[in-house]
Amino acid sequence: MSNFSRHIAIVGAGLVGSLLAIYLRKRGYRISVFERRPDMRSNRLDSGRSINLALSNRGIRALHEVGLEDLLRQNAIPMHGRMMHDVRGQLTYQPYGTDGQYINSVSRSGLNKVLMTEAERQGAQLHFEHRCSQVDLNNTTLTFQHDPTHTHAFDYIIGADGAFSAARGMMQFSDRYDFSQDYIEHGYKELTLPAGDGHVFQMEKNALHIWPRERYMLIALPNPDATFTCTLFFPFEGDPSFATLATPQAVSEFFKNQFADIADRMPHLQDEFFANPTGSLVTMRCYPWVRNRTLLIGDAAHAIVPFFGQGMNAGFEDCRVLNDLLTQYSDRWEDVLPAFQQLRKPDADAIAQLALDNFVEMRDLVADADFLLRKKIEARLHQLYPSQWIPLYSMVTFHDNIRYSDAYAIGQRQKKIMDRVMATPGIAQTWESVNFESIVNQLN
Amino acid sequence: MSNFSRHIAIVGAGLVGSLLAIYLRKRGYRISVFERRPDMRSNRLDSGRSINLALSNRGIRALHEVGLEDLLRQNAIPMHGRMMHDVRGQLTYQPYGTDGQYINSVSRSGLNKVLMTEAERQGAQLHFEHRCSQVDLNNTTLTFQHDPTHTHAFDYIIGADGAFSAARGMMQFSDRYDFSQDYIEHGYKELTLPAGDGHVFQMEKNALHIWPRERYMLIALPNPDATFTCTLFFPFEGDPSFATLATPQAVSEFFKNQFADIADRMPHLQDEFFANPTGSLVTMRCYPWVRNRTLLIGDAAHAIVPFFGQGMNAGFEDCRVLNDLLTQYSDRWEDVLPAFQQLRKPDADAIAQLALDNFVEMRDLVADADFLLRKKIEARLHQLYPSQWIPLYSMVTFHDNIRYSDAYAIGQRQKKIMDRVMATPGIAQTWESVNFESIVNQLN
Numbered sequence: 004m005s006n007f008s009r010h011i012a013i014v015g016a017g018l019v020g021s022l023l024a025i026y027l028r029k030r031g032y033r034i035s036v037f038e039r040r041p042d043m044r045s046n047r048l049d050s051g052r053s054i055n056l057a058l059s060n061r062g063i064r065a066l067h068e069v070g071l072e073d074l075l076r077q078n079a080i081p082m083h084g085r086m087m088h089d090v091r092g093q094l095t096y097q098p099y100g101t102d103g104q105y106i107n108s109v110s111r112s113g114l115n116k117v118l119m120t121e122a123e124r125q126g127a128q129l130h131f132e133h134r135c136s137q138v139d140l141n142n143t144t145l146t147f148q149h150d151p152t153h154t155h156a157f158d159y160i161i162g163a164d165g166a167f168s169a170a171r172g173m174m175q176f177s178d179r180y181d182f183s184q185d186y187i188e189h190g191y192k193e194l195t196l197p198a199g200d201g202h203v204f205q206m207e208k209n210a211l212h213i214w215p216r217e218r219y220m221l222i223a224l225p226n227p228d229a230t231f232t233c234t235l236f237f238p239f240e241g242d243p244s245f246a247t248l249a250t251p252q253a254v255s256e257f258f259k260n261q262f263a264d265i266a267d268r269m270p271h272l273q274d275e276f277f278a279n280p281t282g283s284l285v286t287m288r289c290y291p292w293v294r295n296r297t298l299l300i301g302d303a304a305h306a307i308v309p310f311f312g313q314g315m316n317a318g319f320e321d322c323r324v325l326n327d328l329l330t331q332y333s334d335r336w337e338d339v340l341p342a343f344q345q346l347r348k349p350d351a352d353a354i355a356q357l358a359l360d361n362f363v364e365m366r367d368l369v370a371d372a373d374f375l376l377r378k379k380i381e382a383r384l385h386q387l388y389p390s391q392w393i394p395l396y397s398m399v400t401f402h403d404n405i406r407y408s409d410a411y412a413i414g415q416r417q418k419k420i421m422d423r424v425m426a427t428p429g430i431a432q433t434w435e436s437v438n439f440e441s442i443v444n445q446l447n
Numbered sequence: 448m449s450n451f452s453r454h455i456a457i458v459g460a461g462l463v464g465s466l467l468a469i470y471l472r473k474r475g476y477r478i479s480v481f482e483r484r485p486d487m488r489s490n491r492l493d494s495g496r497s498i499n500l501a502l503s504n505r506g507i508r509a510l511h512e513v514g515l516e517d518l519l520r521q522n523a524i525p526m527h528g529r530m531m532h533d534v535r536g537q538l539t540y541q542p543y544g545t546d547g548q549y550i551n552s553v554s555r556s557g558l559n560k561v562l563m564t565e566a567e568r569q570g571a572q573l574h575f576e577h578r579c580s581q582v583d584l585n586n587t588t589l590t591f592q593h594d595p596t597h598t599h600a601f602d603y604i605i606g607a608d609g610a611f612s613a614a615r616g617m618m619q620f621s622d623r624y625d626f627s628q629d630y631i632e633h634g635y636k637e638l639t640l641p642a643g644d645g646h647v648f649q650m651e652k653n654a655l656h657i658w659p660r661e662r663y664m665l666i667a668l669p670n671p672d673a674t675f676t677c678t679l680f681f682p683f684e685g686d687p688s689f690a691t692l693a694t695p696q697a698v699s700e701f702f703k704n705q706f707a708d709i710a711d712r713m714p715h716l717q718d719e720f721f722a723n724p725t726g727s728l729v730t731m732r733c734y735p736w737v738r739n740r741t742l743l744i745g746d747a748a749h750a751i752v753p754f755f756g757q758g759m760n761a762g763f764e765d766c767r768v769l770n771d772l773l774t775q776y777s778d779r780w781e782d783v784l785p786a787f788q789q790l791r792k793p794d795a796d797a798i799a800q801l802a803l804d805n806f807v808e809m810r811d812l813v814a815d816a817d818f819l820l821r822k823k824i825e826a827r828l829h830q831l832y833p834s835q836w837i838p839l840y841s842m843v844t845f846h847d848n849i850r851y852s853d854a855y856a857i858g859q860r861q862k863k864i865m866d867r868v869m870a871t872p873g874i875a876q877t878w879e880s881v882n883f884e885s886i887v888n889q890l891n
Contacts (some may be wrong), residue, residue, distance in 0.1 A: 175628075179683070179727045183627030184619075239623070283623045 019301030020163035021118035057312035092264030168303035198229035305351035463745030464607035465562035501756035536708030612747035642673035749795035
């Protein structure tokens with residue numbers, strides 16, 4: 004059977020569903036995409052969803068392979084490092100790499116619209132306001148809420164419908180289906196730092212800004228309109244928490260104490276804090292990702308917390324890996340589907356754990372002297388042995404050919420080695436004269 | 448408000464739901480129990496569900512407190528130890544304790560029927576063939592499948608509806624709900640060893656029989672009609688597995704090789720093996736157990752694998768603990784519900800882990816010389832220091848006043864100590880002359 008006669012349904016026209024539609028159209032499949040929301044190209048975006056995202060090398064590689072890299076770079080703002088803000092407003096800048104590496108602040112909706120339009124241009128059929136009410140895993144059919152008496156049959160169904168996937172919901176009730184949803188104690192709130200007079204950025208444009216405060220943190224990413232989207236990651240309970248910031252006055256006071264350098268420049272802080280929803284943060288793990296001819300991909304298969312900036316990148320990498328396997332197995336889906344989940348599940352588990360770990364790093368450690376020394380030593384190791392000692396953040400963010408699971412395992416070894424180095428008495432004074440070669444050799 | 452005016456719905460008239468109805472009726476509440484199945488007292492039991500269970504001290508204590516201990520002991524068969532069967536049919540007997548401790552083989556349906564009848568005698572209303580289609584956690588109402596236009600309001604709802612609980616299903620879709628379902632690689636198949644001529648037991652009646660085979664095992668529990676219910680715990684995949692035992696001949700041959708001493712005495716082996724369902728084994732964890740005025744209890748809150756024989760006992764203990772808290776807090780449910788989940792969740796997590804660990808012990812170790820030596824040393828420690836060194840199995844099974852979470856923590860400490868003892872060179876020869884006091888003192 005040629006690809007052209009096979010009809011594949013993709014559930015969800017989000018970032019991953021739309022990119023996957025492009026990949027599969029390029030292979031010649033007939034593609035129908037079903038999205039429960041209205042077309043965002045003619046509607047206002049849902050409020051409260053994250054409005055910008057960090058696109059890094061894995062995502063870029065996946066876009067590059069369908070020729071979209073250049074188009075998407077146009078509206079991206081490069082962020083070359085982290086800018087840390089302490090309670091007194093003092094800044095510390097940490098570049099992401101010595102070779103000018105950077106991540107990109109991109110608009111979620113802008114990127115999604117480009118991908119949808121490209122999918123349609125490639126010949127995919129996008130159907131909006133189609134909410135799945137039934138995914139029949141035995142017969143590979145979909146039923147939609149607005150038309151419950153009709154079922155639609157496909158050769159394959161791919162659930163790219165996010166953390167609360169309908170397709171996964173069906174799988175969950177089948178026998179021997181492993182699944183977990185784990186929320187963290189923190190939620191998030193999006194806030195805006197407006198542009199300054201004359202539409203200028205009020206802080207360094209080309210950086211990811213972090214206010215690390217141990218039990219919580221604020222971050223900010225730049226937007227093309229010279230605003231920053233700030234996200235407060237904050238406990239639901241305890242003191243301070245969303246529970247204790249119950250009045251506009253309490254919010255203002257708290258921001259003035261903790262985020263002194265921007266509190267005065269956020270005129271809509273009080274309104275936004277109470278108008279915007281408080282989001283929760285979940286890790287979803289499941290297995291298998293395949294039941295018969297239905298596959299899960301992206302957040303539907305592995306929703307993760309946002310602290311490594313890899314949710315979208317991991318989903319885009321899924322699309323690229325699936326495409327590679329289709330090539331490798333000459334589009335024999337019966338081989339590709341099991342191969343995909345076997346290959347990709349350890350990587351999904353690794354980035355899920357890395358994302359959880361990085362929250363601790365970002366809020367607890369980034370402002371810590373020991374942490375900064377550790378980073379300095381690691382940077383020197385990388386400078387001296389660039390192909391042998393690659394910092395974990397770099398492996399994950401800038402190396403699109405190192406599997407997440409490998410990065411995780413190497414990172415664990417590096418951590419053990421660095422724990423020993425940091426335990427050396429007087430290391431803060433003597434670090435420049437340690438035997439770097441013997442450190443690197445411990446990796447092998 | 449007096450208890451008498453409060454109306455509590457219990458979802459599920461299984462073992463835990465029925466016992467809970469008795470406890471709450473005795474406190475004076477108005478109790479309605481809703482069970483999706485027909486009344487088992489006038490119907491044949493579902494085939495394929497486990498037909499006998501091991502009732503031990505925690506369960507007995509919970510029954511004792513509502514005056515049911517004696518009634519239930521009448522049909523119970525005491526099992527004083529484990530009888531291990533090796534591949535040649537050689538037997539090794541291991542008593543559960545030096546003080547005549549025993550567990551009890553009881554009929555699941557027999558016990559359930561007694562509890563239902565007692566619940567009704569105490570004034571609980573039992574409604575059969577009432578399948579919940581909706582549990583409204585905000586309004587504390589239930590809707591049933593056969594009558595979808597009526598909702599029924601209660602003061603409290605308690606979900607005692609098992610591993611696939613409808614009440615938990617609703618909670619799962621509420622925000623920030625932690626949940627996991629984890630299946631093991633093994634399934635189970637129930638088989639029968641018939642009574643011998645003249646209705647006599649064909650093996651030792653007062654023992655739990657085990658055929659440990661490392662990757663799998665067979666166990667057998669006695670029934671009052673002189674039969675044994677045998678359960679094969681066996682991998683779904685691999686060799687051997689349920690996948691490879693695909694023909695009646697393969698089954699017969701496998702049993703003759705592996706379970707030589709009983710294979711010839713199972714005339715219905717081939718028929719039963721293919722007629723009986725292959726069950727799967729899951730651990731369900733969730734939290735919170737309370738949303739507003741709805742509570743989960745028993746398997747609905749913490750379904751575990753059966754290898755410690757504690758599923759029912761843990762559920763019965765839930766009822767006893769809830770009742771104790773109602774007394775302690777003078778029936779103030781707003782205090783009792785949070786106290787119950789906070790107290791009981793660590794115990795549920797502990798017994799879930801212990802049950803998983805015990806599978807490894809039963810199938811891999813029970814036939815191992817090192818394991819038997821370890822048990823011998825532990826038995827001696829217990830004999831010399833009966834209140835200080837209580838073997839883990841005893842703490843869980845025979846001590847109804849040691850919390851599961853404490854038993855787990857003490858068991859971990861004992862394991863570390865015993866690992867060191869077992870690493871002593873020549874321990875097999877010298878164990879009787881080791882310094883037992885110094886071993887026990889390491890526990891403190």
